[in-house]
Amino acid sequence: MSDDQCVVPRPSGSAGTPPSSDAPALDAFRNVTPFSYRYCACQQAAIDGRDLMQSLARSTRSAAASLADTVTHCSAIGWTGNASNLYREQLRQCGRTAPAVAKRADTAARLTLIGGTP
């Protein structure tokens, strides 16, 4: 199978926007076959993937920032003893893990930008 068989020329609108279909049946057909009508679903998949990763990266950054505040607040409790030492140590560990998770989320979001360009 050649690439030519996969898609027809790009529609007149935005490259990433699926064209309006002439018939619902064609829409369904277009989504499951490489011999689609005027458009390959890979483009929309890439756009959706980018949007999803960027949205998740934002959520993760927000959660990490919130956790940092929580760690600071919760560590201030006047509690002593073995378990309290462990409590503070593990709170700090959570506080260190959260930025790393946020950073990886950003990396994933950037990957979608790099990978999307031929």
Add this chain to the structure above:
Amino acid sequence: MNWTVSSRIYGGQAYSAATIEECSGIVAMLTAESETWQTLGVMWTNAKLSIQRQRLKAPLCPAMASGTSTTNQDGTVHTALPYARLNEHCDAQTADCAAVAARLDQLADLLVRAYSLYSQAELTTQRVVNELIQQATMLFPQQTALAAGALAVGGALGGSVAEGGVNGIHALSSTAWAQEGLMAGAASLITGTQPGIGPLSTNEVNRAATMLSMVTAPAYELVQGGRLTMWRKEARTEVVRESHSVAEALESLRRLGEERLGKIDLDSGLQYGTIAIQEYRAADGSSSWLITIPGTDGKLDSPFGWPQNVELMSHTERRRMQADSARLVAEAMESAGIGPDDPVALVGHSQGGIVAATIASDMKDDYNIQHVVTAGSPVANHPIPASTWVTSIEVDDELVAALDGAPNPTTDTWLTVRGQVHRAPDGMLTPSVNEDGSCTPPLGAGADMPFSAASVRDASDDKEISHWLKYHQAAYRNAIDLGSPALQRHEEHFRRVIDGELVETTYWQGRMIPGAVTAPAESGVGVETLPNLAK
């Protein structure tokens, strides 16, 4: 296989409303953060699934197949994201988010247990359940007995199947939540308490014990005799060591209890029916005393036999103090030279704990009893004065501690540590109670949350009766590790009571003698013979 005990602490609150509010707020924050991170983890899982689903929309697209974006000769663009790497990221994010959420939950639970945040709600629930079961037992005794039997048999069968061998001890675990209510109900039937009166009192068991002891005490007197002899016994080796904490005192209690029953061999020469009294001297020259009282030994001529438990559980002072074990301790205290103003702490296991509570209740005018430590003892209804601090340790499924049919009081000076026994994976925790009974263990290798529970030393692979003192030691250890301010307060009080250096440890042994008063041939330093005046 390890058995572990996780503890909750009731009573002994030393917290202001502001402290409780602060802790509750922190727990709420941690819980909310945990939910956020759980949701985030689910979102990353869904993201992975979403990306995979999107790829399936163009299964034969060359870019999707190769993972490389391409442009056709006619300018048509085929776009591919680095799906494999994105999948890896999603998996890693899911795992990390779940780990953060789980850790935050564990930390919140640790704080809840350390500050006993839900203890009042749990106790209220327990009391309501107890009363309902008690009323059901009184109104429908046969049906309740059948239901309790079915619960016990079901638990035993289920536990045995899980364990791979027949073990009836699991019946205790399956009925643990109902034992106090059932005991109170059964006692109400014995005493003829009317339904509806039960909720007004909690000492039905003690009233029943008074009635039963009127039969059991004279009957047993015929078997073992009614005269108690006591003498001081020299030990060849050290059994009860110097203690400056509850944990150390519990370890000494275990050593004495097991040595006199022959479970361990310290070559001390001490036998059953023996208690220990230690004198401590403070820097100002004043004396304080620690009395160590092991539990029932069940020997025929011992003052610590089974029937004595019934007398000790009586609701009347006179009947309680007629128990041979209580008389032995009272006489030993006098013989040891404890002054009326000397601070005294008593620590006892099982019957020893009931004796300690009895002495604190009924000899409050004779001695300055400042602190009582009970392990596995049903003492909820003993009238211990508020000026005496009580630290009780109980295990949920040991049965014995539930024989009083009521939860312990929860006052500033009465604190109860309740342990729950769990089976733990191999190697999850390091042994928790040290030889010296110390309370500051290192973190075990691989122990992720070492303070979620404490291991039981020398526990068997199979489920065993959790009334053994080592389970109470593990429960107390876990409670200490939690850093509960209330428990720390009790621990500090105990230390203050026996402040100073150990001067002397004396052992006092008792025997029941039928017929004429005679001293045993192996009498030690001195001999005291005590007629049982009450019988």
